[in-house]
Amino acid sequence: MSRSLPPHARTSNNRKKLSQNFLADTRTADLMIRHSGIGADDLVVEIGPGDGMLTRRLLGVAGQVLAYELDRHYADRLRRRYADDRRIRCYHSDFRTVSAPREPFAVVANIPFAGTTEIVRWCLSAGQLTSATLLVQAEFARKHTGDYGRWTKLAITQWPTVALELGPRVDRTRFRPIPRVDAAILHLRSRPQPLLPAASLPDYHRLVDLGFSGIGGSLAASLSRARPARIVRKACTSAGISLDAPVGVVGPDQWLVLFTELGRARHR
Structure with missing residues (x-):
């Protein structure tokens, strides 16, 4: 009409x-x-x-x-x-x-x-x-x-x-x-219940900024500029992310697993 x-x-x-x-x-x-x-x-x-x-x-x-x-x-x-x-x-x-x-x-x-x-x-x-x-x-x-x-x-x-x-x-x-x-x-x-605690969001946002920096040719390579490569590789494996995967193909649920695994590694 x-x-x-x-x-x-x-x-x-x-x-x-x-x-x-x-x-x-x-x-x-x-x-x-x-x-x-x-x-x-x-x-x-x-x-x-x-x-x-x-x-x-x-x-x-x-x-x-x-x-x-x-x-x-x-x-x-x-x-x-x-x-x-x-x-x-x-x-x-x-x-x-x-x-x-x-x-x-x-x-x-x-x-x-x-x-x-x-x-x-x-x-x-x-x-x-x-x-x-x-x-x-x-x-x-x-x-x-x-x-x-x-x-x-x-x-x-x-x-x-x-x-x-x-x-x-x-x-x-x-x-x-x-x-x-x-x-x-x-x-x-x-979301009525956020998927991450409010106190964790600034760290999560910094990780996303780093991952989308576009340096290194893959998400793993970009993250390895600021985190130990061994820990990044392990976290990517846990999240089901290929080490040569460009950042754009990594889904939001994988990002949450990645963030959690990197946080655990930091506190060990």
Whole structure:
């Protein structure tokens, strides 16, 4: 189901400038809401609501919605539409400059493709985030969830506290204007029980930084720059990591075993 788009040139130019591809399919919007798992007690942040395809559905299930729209035309339109609804606040602002809520909250959004990395990093840095259900470029979602058989530093770094999961693919024809690539749902889920103690996370992050330094040609070689090669070899064997394996093919569960084994060796 497509909606009619504003005909005036100013809004059209804004869409291009702000990388706006509005969701124009009700089934995909409903799918997003189902995947988010939000309920009546939840505070939800929506990024770039545009004409409100997701917004009106969020208001049907969430307790409160904070909507941040960079395009003044659509921000004003949403404010007028929901002027009498206390459950929603609409802001004309750049989401990337917004402070995260101090209470638990979820994010549900069809985000501008050009700002995907910044928005994902904002979500991951928000201490009270419970989950984020984001409609992003399919390639981005697959890249950061290991779907290509490789893992990114971003995913590995966050894995002890946040799971990055690939959701359904969304055909590009579900948007207006139609983008050049398909999209997919990327789900970030904060773990109620982290896989590592909070006190261990700085050491884990330093290990990941070292492993992704790209020096040595393999993960084992990179780690051996700062750890005894014998201990690195033993830890890699325990984690099922080939000594010549490049860092990208090492999965998050293997990283956790590797970190644990190297920690044990250090304290012997």
